[in-house]
Amino acid sequence: MIDLLNALVVLSNYVLIPALAYGSQLALGALGVTLIYGILRFSNFAHGDTMAFGAMVTILVTWLFQGWGISLGPLPTALLAIPFGIAATAALLLTTDQLVYRFYRQQKAAPVILVIVSMGVMFVMNGLVRFIIGPNDQRFSDGERFIISAREFKKITGLSEGLAFKTTQGITIVTAVIVVIALFWFLNRTRTGKSMRAFSDNEDLALLSGINPDRVVMVTWLIVAGLAATGGALYGLDKSFKPFIYLQLLLPIFAAAVVGGLGNPLGAIAGGFVIAFSEVLITYPLKKVLGYLLPDRFEPDTLVQLLSTDYKFAVSFTILIIVLLFRPTGLFKGKSV
């Protein structure tokens, strides 16, 4: 019985909790990608760097607050700064839309052209972020580090394995749930949300029924700004902030959006967790877990690791390819790529 508990704790500590937090971060990113794909009809490669920009503004405001001595007690000050990050990101995205995307929309440019345009925007945003905050690691977390630390857990339960649950992981998961509920309420219950869905389903019909396309586009960018800044800031808070990391994050985020079905918000969330759990589970060596579960005779000598951690990103690539081959519209019914 104790062995079973120990195995469960090991698995939670190294797989379940980290994957849950990582999955929430991916889901927030994938939701932004999927909304842009559904409503503006292109794959936005600048999304990773939009997240970096939101996180950067959040960090700068956090430092300002820390300087003024404002804090949230046990919670990170960054939570107070996220609204400012969202506001700045919204301003950036609306400006970009006015300066760049609007032109191509009026031209009725093919989606592939918009994809390339978004790559250009990506490089500009990446440069902007590095120019303002520099290319290095930035730490901005404060407050209580752990909800429960491995050492405390061992002391309380008397188990030989520890379970650590970081405050940032808890906040990430809770925030993601709140944001997702709010988003679905907005899309399904409000007039603006319904008009966005109508616009996404059939643009011509939506225009005929008197929906203002400029307003839909603007609201979309505002929501995307909220998702990107929140997701970016939570990722930076939980792991560490470095401009280039958000560029690397683009692959799992797109994988999540595509796996779930591009344009389908529910799919983006499911996709985020599918990618996160496969990445973590496939690269996690099961030696310790099996050591507790199996009788001594069968205890494995090797690590029982399916794939070395070096190949983590290969997992999202592989899933992406398999889904595209066998189910091009994704697990949930989205648009085909």
Next chain:
Amino acid sequence: MRKLLLATTAVALSAGAVSAEDIKIGVILGFTGPIESLTPQMGAAAEMAMAEVNASSALLGGSTVTSVRGDSTCIDAGAATAVAERLITSDGVKGIMGADCSGVTGAILSNVALANGIVMISPSATSPALSTAEDNGLFFRTAPSDARQGVVMTDVLLEEGIDTVAVTYTNNDYGKGLADSFQAAFEAAGGTVTINAAHEDGKADYSAEIGALAAAGGDRLVVAGYVDQGGSGIVRAALDSGAFDTFHFPDGMISAKLVENFGSDIDGSSGQVPGTDSAGAGIFAAMAGDDFDGTSPFAAESYDATALIVLAMQAAGSSDPAAYKDKVMEVANAPGLKIQPGQLGLALQAVAAGIDIDYEGATAVELIGGGESAGNYRQVGYEGGAEITVKYR
């Protein structure tokens, strides 16, 4: 006009020792990149040696040496090669104090230094592979090979009663070389390495790597990485998940930054870094004074590397690398008059007068084999959130 200039240069060269010249020495270090918190002190130490030489005006009939800095980036071989090429062809350096990290040092050596016949003395490249690299007698280092560090690490760990460790290394020439030489030495001494896994620098999240290391287990985690890069990320993730409580840090991790990052969380950990308790180390630290931290890793090695270049030039009576490369071993090793830091002027005069010298410098320099330091290490421990010196080996 051009012919005239060439002719004058030729005359100046053949005149050698008698005419004073301004000798440029390249200081190629990773001023940006994964060890950027160490390089300012290293550069300052090299330039301190040059200032000392210039103040003595005893070099080659009153010649002066000037530093030309170049950024090796520590990891980008292409950028480092381009910088070295520029320093040699455009600035006309006569020797290179550098480079710092093993990968870029090997790249500069084989692509630029060999082709141009320029002497390189690296203060901090420690990969065992550089011992056997083709160098035409142009490459030296005042840092020991990691083959030696692997043995020292083994001794430190076994003496502390640790015989099972997990090893993670930064995925490059330095990390892999060190991890492999450590594993060989540790297993030969009867220890067990449960896993020897790489980590990539520059990632946000190392929890997957820690998962693998924790599954393999071990009494201590050996982190052969960089403090400004993934190394700190690994330690952070290990502490967060409670996978390992104590660590062993080789030279790339030992820095004031480590203590700043983790404070008392790493109490009970151990480590080692090239260093010596010889009289020279103290003199050097005092000389550095408030200008820079003289005990920072590889600062003393940088001073010594620069001094060796200058002394070899004096011994050869020429700043021509082809001539002075053969004198480096001679001035560095016994027999002869022992030279401490701060005595470069004296040393230059002694050499000019034909007296044999044995440069001890800040790190008790003794070059062995193909021209690398025999290696003295400072064993460090962590107590109460501070780094302490346990002993020297």
